[in-house]
Amino acid sequence: MKPKTASAARQYPCEKCPLQRFPHFQVHDKEEISFLSEFKTGELVADAGTTVLVEGANSAHLFTVLSGWGFRYKTLDDGRRQILNYVLPGDLIGLQGSVMKEMQHSIEALSPMILCVFQRDKLPNLFRSFPNLAYDITWLASREEQMLDEILLSIGRRTALERAAYLFAFIFQRAKSVDMVKNGKLTVPVTQQHVADTLGLSVVHTNKTLRKLASRGALRWLDRGCDVLDEQMLMEISGWQGLSTAPRPYI
Amino acid sequence: MKPKTASAARQYPCEKCPLQRFPHFQVHDKEEISFLSEFKTGELVADAGTTVLVEGANSAHLFTVLSGWGFRYKTLDDGRRQILNYVLPGDLIGLQGSVMKEMQHSIEALSPMILCVFQRDKLPNLFRSFPNLAYDITWLASREEQMLDEILLSIGRRTALERAAYLFAFIFQRAKSVDMVKNGKLTVPVTQQHVADTLGLSVVHTNKTLRKLASRGALRWLDRGCDVLDEQMLMEISGWQGLSTAPRPYI
DNA sequence: GCTGCGCATTTAACTATGACATACCAAAGT
DNA sequence: ACTTTGGTATGTCATAGTTAAATGCGCAGC
Numbered sequence: 001m002k003p004k005t006a007s008a009a010r011q012y013p014c015e016k017c018p019l020q021r022f023p024h025f026q027v028h029d030k031e032e033i034s035f036l037s038e039f040k041t042g043e044l045v046a047d048a049g050t051t052v053l054v055e056g057a058n059s060a061h062l063f064t065v066l067s068g069w070g071f072r073y074k075t076l077d078d079g080r081r082q083i084l085n086y087v088l089p090g091d092l093i094g095l096q097g098s099v100m101k102e103m104q105h106s107i108e109a110l111s112p113m114i115l116c117v118f119q120r121d122k123l124p125n126l127f128r129s130f131p132n133l134a135y136d137i138t139w140l141a142s143r144e145e146q147m148l149d150e151i152l153l154s155i156g157r158r159t160a161l162e163r164a165a166y167l168f169a170f171i172f173q174r175a176k177s178v179d180m181v182k183n184g185k186l187t188v189p190v191t192q193q194h195v196a197d198t199l200g201l202s203v204v205h206t207n208k209t210l211r212k213l214a215s216r217g218a219l220r221w222l223d224r225g226c227d228v229l230d231e232q233m234l235m236e237i238s239g240w241q242g243l244s245t246a247p248r249p250y251i
Numbered sequence: 252m253k254p255k256t257a258s259a260a261r262q263y264p265c266e267k268c269p270l271q272r273f274p275h276f277q278v279h280d281k282e283e284i285s286f287l288s289e290f291k292t293g294e295l296v297a298d299a300g301t302t303v304l305v306e307g308a309n310s311a312h313l314f315t316v317l318s319g320w321g322f323r324y325k326t327l328d329d330g331r332r333q334i335l336n337y338v339l340p341g342d343l344i345g346l347q348g349s350v351m352k353e354m355q356h357s358i359e360a361l362s363p364m365i366l367c368v369f370q371r372d373k374l375p376n377l378f379r380s381f382p383n384l385a386y387d388i389t390w391l392a393s394r395e396e397q398m399l400d401e402i403l404l405s406i407g408r409r410t411a412l413e414r415a416a417y418l419f420a421f422i423f424q425r426a427k428s429v430d431m432v433k434n435g436k437l438t439v440p441v442t443q444q445h446v447a448d449t450l451g452l453s454v455v456h457t458n459k460t461l462r463k464l465a466s467r468g469a470l471r472w473l474d475r476g477c478d479v480l481d482e483q484m485l486m487e488i489s490g491w492q493g494l495s496t497a498p499r500p501y502i
Numbered sequence: 503g504c505t506g507c508g509c510a511t512t513t514a515a516c517t518a519t520g521a522c523a524t525a526c527c528a529a530a531g532t
Numbered sequence: 533a534c535t536t537t538g539g540t541a542t543g544t545c546a547t548a549g550t551t552a553a554a555t556g557c558g559c560a561g562c
Contacts, residue, residue: 074404077490082407084400099386099393105400127386131378134385135350138378141392142350148399149335149356153325155407156333156451160548191509200407205549207511223509223558239328411518442539456519458541474528474539 011043011114018066019090019250024177026136026247035130036251042117046070046109048189053094053107061117062094064251068113069189073197074105083198085147086110086171089178090250092140098123111189118251136249143248150240155200158238160209163199166238168219172228173243186228192221213237262294262365269317270341270501275428277387277498286381287502293368297321297360299440304345304358312368313345315502319364320440324448325356334449336398337361337422340429341501343391349374362440369502387500394499401491406451409489411460414450417489419470423479424494437479443472464488 012018014037019025028036044063046052052070053059070087084105087093097103098120127134147170154166168188175186196206210226213219218230218237228234235242263269265288270276279287295314297303303321304310321338335356338344348354349371378385398421405417419439426437447457461477464470469481469488479485486493 072400074400076404076408080408082404084403095389096393096397099390100397104397124382124386127382127389131375131382131385134382134389135375135378138346138385138389138392139350141389141396142347145392145396145399146347146351146355148396148403149323149325152335152399152403152406153327153333155403156448157327157331192511193509197407202550203510204512204551208549211511221510444539453520454540455521455542459519462541472540 010040012066012116013037014040017116019064019178022090022178024245024247025090025250028133032130032133035126035133039118039122039126039251040116041119044113044115044117046113046115048109048111051106051108052113052115053097053103053105055103055106057097057103058101059094059097059103060120062092062098062120062123063115063117065089065091065093066114066116069110070107070113071110071194071198072105072107081197082200083194085144085151086174086198088174088180090248092137092251094120095137095141110194133251136251139249140251154238160199160201160205161212162238163201164195164206164209164213165218165234166240167195167198168213168226168228169231169234169238169240169242172231172234177243177245184229187222187225188228189225191224261291263317263367264288265291268367270315270429273341273429275496275498276341276501279384283381283384286377286384290369290373290377290502291367292370295364295366295368297364297366299360299362302357302359303364303366304348304354304356306354306357308348308354309352310345310348310354311371313343313349313371313374314366314368316340316342316344317365317367320361321358321364322361322445322449323356323358332448333451334445336395336402337425337449339425339431341499343388343502346388346392361445384502387502390500391502405489411450411452411456412463413489414452415446415457415460415464416469416485417491418446418449419464419477419479420482420485420489420491420493423482423485428494428496435480438473438476439479440476442475 014033041061044052055074065087067089072084072087072093073081074084075081087107093107094103154163158166171188172181172186175181180186192206192210193203195210196203199206201209210219210221214221216233218233220227220229265284271278292312295303306325316338318340323335323338323344324332325335326332338358344358345354405414409417422439423432423437426432431437443457443461444454446461447454450457452460461472465472467484469484471478471480
């Protein structure tokens with residue numbers, strides 16, 4: 001379970017970044033794109049199940065997700081795992097390791113992923129020459145913090161049913177903004193163990209909880225994944241108001 | 252319970268910032284201090300119990316904590332509260348609201364606090380003219396994210412005893428770096444309701460858990476607060492390796 | 503075609519935690 | 533000086549959630 005080496009080959013030049021086709025993402029100007037093209041050292045293609053970033057590693061790169069699903073997680077010495085967040089196209093990953101010198105979480109691919117690879121030691125250059133991009137990076141860090149705040153609220157204070165409902169409403173809205181929802185329905189490539197590790201519950205209890213959501217028609221479990229069917233019901237069960245749909249930065 | 256208005260009066264000019272006396276904080280050069288002096292619009296003095304920042308508010312400021320204790324929290328509509336993190340001297344607060352336009356958490360003072368007030372609309376200036384300070388801000392955002400990751404791991408996967416042990420070891424180490432630990436002991440100004448809201452537990456169960464830690468000599472409960480007595484035991488119980496002691500940025 | 507594995511699902515027993523109630527104490531308010 | 537309030541502590545019972553074990557199914561490997 002080891003990540004493929006980043007390749008210098010480019011399926012996607014920055015000028016034709018696949019994220020640009022989503023109205024959810026703000027636009028970069030020519031100079032920024034030119035700089036990003038140099039900042040980018042290549043692309044990483046990761047198979048489902050591979051570990052993209054390893055806790056404790058001193059990574060020389062940070063990455064933007066171009067396609068696919070992944071998750072961020074931390075583990076305790078005895079193997080207990082907490083999934084911190086899910087990773088979707090447009091997300092910047094590895095910033096903590098770049099800015100703070102050591103990754104304290106890992107990232108694993110849930111589906112085949114393509115990631116844009118940036119070189120950490122060019123980050124100070126970016127901050128000097130492109131304050132707007134630096135501001136975008138700070139925006140991305142603040143956004144991750146804001147998501148973590150709501151996730152921590154959920155795990156700490158919501159009931160199991162509310163937690164599950166919030167999780168799928170949250171994933172649904174993030175996926176919607178990158179056009180993954182088809183006909184009002186989203187397929188999420190996770191097992192119930194993933195869901196359990198995200199909600200802070202056992203697999204058995206998670207199964208019971210997901211059955212409750214299914215019986216209400218909010219979602220349907222498949223093998224190794226589920227269809228999210230009713231965003232509104234999930235928001236209502238969890239008492240969550242949703243994410244902003246305003247266009248947002250990416251790099 | 253409303254915050255006192257920020258005063259333009261300065262107990263602490265940036266040249267004589269009280270945080271500078273701690274070796275834990277990196278040093279700013281003269282130009283940076285000069286800019287920060289203009290970026291700073293005043294100081295906020297908050298009494299214990301006051302709400303420094305309110306969820307939903309559109310704050311025009313961000314703040315550095317100069318002294319005192321506080322906490323960041325989110326609430327659900329029915330009043331359930333999750334304390335996300337504690338706030339200590341050197342912490343930057345309000346960045347989410349500054350960068351993302353709306354605070355989605357609140358901050359309350361646990362003790363009298365003094366905060367340095369910065370003006371949000373000068374942030375782009377800072378990013379343009381002082382990339383090193385901008386980088387420091389990104390560092391601070393990443394650090395908060397990293398702390399949230401560990402807290403979420405704790406709430407999601409640690410037992411009640413491990414959570415409490417981790418919390419006090421974590422608070423102890425943060426306080427140690429700003430010289431709040433005297434004779435190997437730290438007094439933390441929290442009630443058991445605060446601890447319960449941090450650990451995702453009820454007050455009753457928190458009391459039982461804290462009694463276990465007390466019976467092992469790791470801490471001693473006072474009225475409205477506790478003494479943290481044995482950092483090493485707490486780290487051992489929680490299986491936590493501790494924080495970096497490397498000098499860190501602040502603004 | 504058979505076997506083994508991963509995953510989903512279920513059940514039963516058990517434990518951690520919550521809810522509720524009560525008692526006590528110190529400090530603030532009257 | 534007395535009362536009220538907030539906070540700590542403890543006991544009991546109920547429930548959410550965990551653990552262990554079992555079963556079934558689909559798919560990959562042989």
